[in-house]
Amino acid sequence: MAVSLQVIYPVKDGSTFDHDYYLGKHFELVGEHMGPHIASSLVTRGHAGGPDTPPGYHAIATMTFADQAAFDAAMGAAGPVLGDIPNFTNVQPDILVGEVIA
Secondary structure, eight states, X not given: OOEEEEEEEEOOTTOOBOXXXXXXXXXXXXXXXXXXXXXXXXXXXXXXXXXXXXXXXXXXXXXXESSHHHHHHHHHTOHXXXXXXXXXXXXXXXXXXEEOOO
16 A cells, blocks of 8 residues: 655745745755655645635645555654754644555
8 A cells, every 4th residue: 555645834924935945955855865765756836725815835745655664664764854844944844644545
């Protein structure tokens, strides 16, 4: 069973998010530390929440893993990645771990 990890950065009053740092530096750390265990990844930058509605999220990162063992290995190596979050945002991300069903 494939496992997914979504890291969701909500827009809140006074929140900041440095997209250049996130893509240029943070995702380098993701690749260095977690990359060997990731089957695929996708980053979505929020542009809108609907017609004439601002985005509810700065960004959503989705990573998939072949199975629970690969996910566990990636999370075991994620310390430097997690420690880097304050370097690009002041938002506490929401996390969703799930089973890939489609």
